[in-house]
Amino acid sequence: MSIVSEDGGGAARRVRLWIEFVGLFAVIPAGIAVGVSPDMMFPLLFGFSALGLVLLHLTPGFAWRSLTEGARTIDWRLVAGFGAVTAVAGLTVVKLTAPEAAFALLRINPWLMLMIALLYPLLSALPQELVFRPLFFRRYGELLPGGNWPPLVLNAALFSLAHLMYWNWIVAAMTFCGGLVFAWAYERRGNFAEAIVLHSLSGVILFALGLGVYFYSGNVVRPF
Numbered sequence: 001m002s003i004v005s006e007d008g009g010g011a012a013r014r015v016r017l018w019i020e021f022v023g024l025f026a027v028i029p030a031g032i033a034v035g036v037s038p039d040m041m042f043p044l045l046f047g048f049s050a051l052g053l054v055l056l057h058l059t060p061g062f063a064w065r066s067l068t069e070g071a072r073t074i075d076w077r078l079v080a081g082f083g084a085v086t087a088v089a090g091l092t093v094v095k096l097t098a099p100e101a102a103f104a105l106l107r108i109n110p111w112l113m114l115m116i117a118l119l120y121p122l123l124s125a126l127p128q129e130l131v132f133r134p135l136f137f138r139r140y141g142e143l144l145p146g147g148n149w150p151p152l153v154l155n156a157a158l159f160s161l162a163h164l165m166y167w168n169w170i171v172a173a174m175t176f177c178g179g180l181v182f183a184w185a186y187e188r189r190g191n192f193a194e195a196i197v198l199h200s201l202s203g204v205i206l207f208a209l210g211l212g213v214y215f216y217s218g219n220v221v222r223p224f
Contacts, residue, residue, distance in 0.1 A: 014143070021140045024052065024131075025158040033164040038217040041165050052131035059139040067134065070191030079197055082181060086202045090209045093170060101210035116207050121200035129196050132159050132179065133186040152187060156180035167222055168214050178202050 032044055056062060094102050105113040136155055137144070144151040159179030160172050178199065185195040206212065213219060 017140055017143060020055065021143055024048070024055075025136070026161065029158075029162045029164055033167070034222075036165075038165075038220045041217050041220075046127075049127040049131055052135050053127070055139060056130060056135040059135070062134065062138050067192045070189070071193040073191060074194045074197060075189075079194070079201060082198055083201050083205060086205050087209070090174075090206050090211055093174075094210045097170060098210065098213055101213045103208065104210045105212065106208055113208060116212075117204045120203050120207070121196065125196055125199040125203055128159075128162075129182065129186070129192065129199055132162070133183060133192060133195055137183075137187050148188070152180060152183040155183040155187075159183075165217075165220065166214060167220055170211075171214050174206070174211075 028048055032041055032048075036044060057064075091102075105116070132155065136158075137151070141151075144154060156176050156179035159182075160176040163171050163175045182195045182199050185198055186192050206215075
């Protein structure tokens with residue numbers, strides 16, 4: 001009787017995890033992208049992040065202190081190389097798609113650019129990383145496909161889906177590529193701090209180059 005009960009309990013737990021997983025990483029982002037007015041996107045995203053943090057806190061076996069374990073082993077050469085690649089790729093994209101926006105914040109409003117550089121890591125990169133890396137891999141790890149790369153690719157794809165609200169293929173491509181690197185830093189290198197640094201650096205670089213024009217809710221144009 002106990003074995004049957006445990007099996008039933010395990011099946012029920014997996015069903016609950018699947019419902020959470022699909023709801024958090026597919027239904028909510030798609031719903032925000034399709035049915036929410038641009039001015040309500042960010043309040044809902046903050047709510048989404050708060051829900052994710054609560055679930056992370058409730059995840060069996062997770063300890064917040066584990067997130068600081070790699071802080072002293074960040075590979076700064078990797079960070080510098082990634083920053084250089086991001087800068088070259090971002091500058092190419094902005095020159096080809098929106099040359100008028102190149103370095104716009106640095107030219108027109110450097111104080112706003114400074115505020116973004118200071119606040120982006122804390123208000124954007126950190127909550128996104130908490131939800132899409134520790135929560136994703138620790139709480140829902142047993143649901144993910146096997147192998148070294150399939151879980152990372154799925155993570156990057158869903159990270160890109162979370163940015164569907166901008167309805168822009170450039171945003172989709174950049175967030176997929178970035179998400180793949182951030183997931184690799186966290187899950188394969190075991191370094192959450194490094195993932196945050198990489199995410200923060202790439203975001204600040206892209207805004208400085210002028211690609212923030214694609215991440216502005218006021219510019220969202222839905223294809224329907």
